[in-house]
Amino acid sequence: MPNSTLPEPATSHAALSDPSPGSRADSDADTAPPAPAPASPRHDRLAALLRSAQDGRRESLNEIVIELSPLLWQVARAQGIGHEEAEDVVQCTWLSLLRHLDSIHSPVALTAWLVTAAKREAWRVRDAHRAERSLDGSLMTDVRDPEPIPEESVLLAERHHDVWRAVRRLPHRCQELLRVVAFSHRPDYDAVAVALGMPRGSIGPTRGRCLAKLRTLLDPEGDPRGGVA
């Protein structure tokens, strides 16, 4: 289905700052604001890779792909699509980025753009397959379990098992948010939550509620905002 709407993540606040060292000598350096203190080594590295990729260096783009694909995989899978479809979603997200790379000015904005795009790609796939499945039962990609749990007790240690069981009792929205945030880095939490469609202004409390609920499930006696070890 044609869809010309391109992802436009609401990341204006994130895009305002690009806290990378002003190490480049090209024309942008003249107009860029003075670089604030580095946010983190990872952030600086991503910022450098982003600029390098914008200059056309594919190996830098490749490094970004390696770094951020696990996050996009989780975004796609959290929408309830199968493995093959999630692979396509991640790929198409990267291919779409090629066209938009130049308009993205910070690592936070990059992450937000990618999360938004991956979620929309996943929705598109999910909706298309739903429509299709009502017509034809012979699809090859018939994996539909949104949250397969392969032998979780074998794969997970005890502590992990407890957390996992508790998470699965959370509302779906909380599960999705925590799943994706868990694969993000702290400076990106805000932008990632917005990109997932959490209303602006309620992000902190929303995230707080999800985590607080989780902590209550794990320790019903404890103070959900207190220091649970």
Add this chain to the structure above:
Amino acid sequence: MTADESAGLAAGLLDEADEELLRTLRECHERLDPMPDSVVQRSLFALAVEDVDAEVFRLAEQYRAEPAGARGGTGTEGEEARVVTFDSDSLTIMIRISQLTGTVRIDGWLAPPQACRVELRTGADVMGAAVDEDGRFVLDAIPRGLAQLVVRLGEALTGGGGPSILTPAIVL
């Protein structure tokens, strides 16, 4: 304000125990639903294309086709075939992928039909074919493995200049 600070303000509710929970949750997902290596491999393959300003074809539908012999039309001895449809904002491309002995054949249809050119990037090289006025094209003797189709519009006569549309990397 740095991105870190702005995130920090909104993330003020998070403490070390929250971070620890998120780490544990991440490990759960990594164990239970690990990202296959092929995700990155295929993405890197697809991104190695030259066209940076291309539209993207998205996988719309995929199903096993009846054996070619049963249809009697294509004249291949393909034991196994599948039909994959991709949509872009402006075009639909349907390809029938037939597994022959050792190689692969693609019969494609582009809609709305128009004469142009397709290229198939494989690991080894780039194969090209003309798309006729009915939107049909054939690529034959394709090595198995990863491949990506690039439709170049407006190239039927001039050999260059038109917009291009990319598919994701697919396994042939």
